[in-house]
Amino acid sequence: MSSSRAAASLPAGTRQPRRGDGYHHGDLRRALLHAGLALVAERGVDGLTLREVARRAGVSRAAPYHHFADKSALVAALAERGFEELEAALRAVAEGEPGTPLDRLRRLGVGYVRYAVEHPATFRLLFRPELRLPVLPGPTAEGSAGSAPGGTAGRPDLDAAAHAGLATFRLLRDTVVAARNAGLVAGETDALALAAWCSVHGLATLLLDGPLAVEGSPAQQADVLADQVTAVLAHGLLPR
Amino acid sequence: MSSSRAAASLPAGTRQPRRGDGYHHGDLRRALLHAGLALVAERGVDGLTLREVARRAGVSRAAPYHHFADKSALVAALAERGFEELEAALRAVAEGEPGTPLDRLRRLGVGYVRYAVEHPATFRLLFRPELRLPVLPGPTAEGSAGSAPGGTAGRPDLDAAAHAGLATFRLLRDTVVAARNAGLVAGETDALALAAWCSVHGLATLLLDGPLAVEGSPAQQADVLADQVTAVLAHGLLPR
DNA sequence: TGTACATCAGTGAACGCGCGTTCACTGATGTAC
């Protein structure tokens, strides 16, 4: 139990050799996470069971309990990895080519939607109600974002996922700030960031679970729609 | 079985006396739907079980099978009722007071978000992956919306829910058309409607399951954020 | 270097649970004559 906690509190993705490395399985924790993500991708969040994860890792049903306190701890760890994936994808797409902060903002939006379409089950996992993230400072309180996490109180094992989520969203907000500083967008920072985020998040969820459903189809369609939505967001509904 | 199908194919909400009325229970189908919505509201979509629904209706476990072929048929019927509720709420808020089509559009958006916040579980039910709605005609094909449902193929019991959903979304699109005809908004109709919908849908889902989570808090906060988001959408990110 | 010991990631069996669904049935309701 104490060893499991120690392993669980290590930052995921860390590649330093750990004390437990090379034990019986080698790195069962990592193998379980890998199997979990694959299982979610194949059968959806509801299809995720500890037993099947253990099965895929080639290990007994009880083995995962040496690495995760219970099922929700596994889910939280998967969400953490998902957010890290999402953030990496967004950074790559935003910083990959040159351009103004506005260009980057646009690419962030399209990348967000594309990630959702390409990893539908993982994306859904990130926004499961039970992983509800800390409340961001309200748009009325102009200030640094993410300084007051308070949504995972009493569940320290969810905090890692929550912080991974916040880091992702900070990427969007920082880009809005940059665009505003460059005079490329006008308005109140948090309101702009919120609106931008709502637009692409709405498109992503409508594509996955709504009447626009294109799950399984090429990401190309998602790109087209994301371009449209971000264009309308940029220019506004009102005539200019 | 044949009776169950007959009952299930009746338009829900119809108040005409049915042949089955006044039998043993009176109107078990309606009671099951009522219990189902209450259960979803209390325990979430995952907490919805046929057994508990039957329990709450004061009836044996097997009784619901005379009214719904299986669990998914119940879920579909619940979604249909949910969409009807949502549409009624939106109509009320949009047509309640006078105003330009743009005013109505704004009120629709705020009403959408408020419905989600006030009925979180039901709202989530409407956008469950397994109820994925028919694909709307793409924004590239300018034309009448909803003429080609194709997402519930092979599941006729889902069609009712799908059509209830489409009727709801048509409300939004029609309002965009009216605003455009009045010269109050500029751009391509479907792109405008999609962007508007994405904005409020994104806000709604972020409020329910994201870092803005306010479930249980007063709808007032949702109104404030919805006002902000729709304002940004109206004016656009770019300086004017 | 060897030996005794502590650690701990695994095993395998078992627990209790609630689920969806099926089945033969019962008995109230409606109908035909």
Next chain:
DNA sequence: TGTACATCAGTGAACGCGCGTTCACTGATGTAC
């Protein structure tokens, strides 16, 4: 109006299932002397 019959919405027991989790255990690994 009365009787015989058909209909069908209910019942209650049972099915098989996969789940999360616990438990005493085993045996490989690492450590202290």
